Amino acid sequence: MPEGPQMYYLKEQLDMLVGQTLKSAGGDAPDIPFDKLSGAMLTEIRTFGKELLFCFESFTLRVHLMLFGKYAVNDTLPRKLRLGLEFEEDDVNFYASSCKYIGGRPDNHYHWPSDLMNPAFDAAEAVNRLVKKPGALICDALLNQDILAGAGNKIKNEILHIRRVHPRSRVGEIPPSRLRELVDEAVRLSFRYLEWQRAGEENDWKIYKRKECSRDGTTVTKEEIGGRSCYFCERCQELFGEG
DNA sequence: CGTACTGTTCGGGA
């Protein structure tokens, strides 16, 4: 369940842990001093893009579900435990995910204005980061977590379709105003995605994994560009430059 | 039952 909005939703489901003290921690995640964590109080849960951050007074535990990560709240799954956190009242277990120990508070490790769902997100700054990669394919740049933390392959394909930009376009060939539209759309779609989850609704994708373009009915082209699957409409998405 | 996939990191070679 990897894109930013899903992690944000998971944070909401776990917020009842804040204020609780860690009774024990375990798992096979490397480089985590499990024996030194007990007794710490969870002060806050944050997200940065696709990362979930358990913030304690003097350290932070970072969880990234990658492609196949699984978790269970007040429950276990029949597979190898990567990171298990047992609090006074509740517990949470992570499997097949990337879990790391970060000394200190997360503020020293993360640039919050890069995170699409953070109140501090700065769209103009994000456009500037894009502009600095003129030779990159737009479909790659949108997946770069240093540029837009939290954007995944679904959000990428959807915003390119909504804002009518062909995935093979080079960033440097796209007018900055159009880049700004893509960035703003990434934020908008992230929060819409969050609302779908809160409401328990299915995602209403307009191009991703569809057979026909939801706008004009053109057969959707599926092609691997820049190493990831792109779904797009040859008719309504504009190619900037030679691609 | 083979294939694809919401993701990232690492190492090697040009």
Next chain:
DNA sequence: GTCCCGAACAGTAC
């Protein structure tokens, strides 16, 4: 140093 590629990780749906 940079860019690009493939491998590795690993669970489930179709």
